[in-house]
Amino acid sequence: MNTGPDNHLTMGEVIRRTGVAASALRFYEHKGLIFSERDRGNHRIYARHMLRRVSLIIVAKRLGIPLADIAEVFATLPRDHEPSHDDWQRVSRGWRKRLARRRRAIENLERELTGCIGCGCLSMKACLLLNPDDTLEPQGPGPVRLRETETALP
Known part of the structure; x- marks a missing residue:
């Protein structure tokens, strides 16, 4: 996994980009829908491609799709690297x-x-x-x- 600064976002940046509260991000992470790493200061940092997952969660929730269904679909995506075009097409x-x-x-x-x-x-x-x-x-x-x-x- 590329760990360069351009490929990771702080929790604050993810909040700003998605409009999702910090508590919701932590909840989604607890449910295995998104994943973070820790920086040297022990703060959560998210791979940039997690923005797509968060966006899909937002849209699915608006449509009334249960988080369990979202988790089932996301379980087929790689968690240690950015999903490929083929991965997203399959999903x-x-x-x-x-x-x-x-x-x-x-x-x-x-x-x-x-x-x-x-x-x-x-x-x-x-x-x-x-x-x-x-x-x-x-x-x-x-x-x-x-x-x-x-x-x-x-």
Whole structure:
């Protein structure tokens, strides 16, 4: 790893460049999303390419993507050197697939909500959001019928 001063940023520089609070940077580091080294004064310094990771975290959070999903994707990137163009292309393909699944799940939920709220019937038999008499409890917590429509998506 090139350790020249031009390839590393102080925490203050990363904060200034990304707008992310120091506490958030430390949290992301604790979660293994970003990595730092220590300078001679024992202060955190970040490889310049960590800016891209922080930026992706910011965007993913705005879209409601859980940090665990971000960590899963970032785990495939090298941590000891700057990811290559091919690395980012691979990650990008994975993100596109995840976002497409997420988009379809949101569209399915929107259709269910629109139908259920729009018609006003709140049918106990037809609505996928309801669970009359808790008959779906053995299948797990939450809206299991909607989870089924999510997993059935290609």
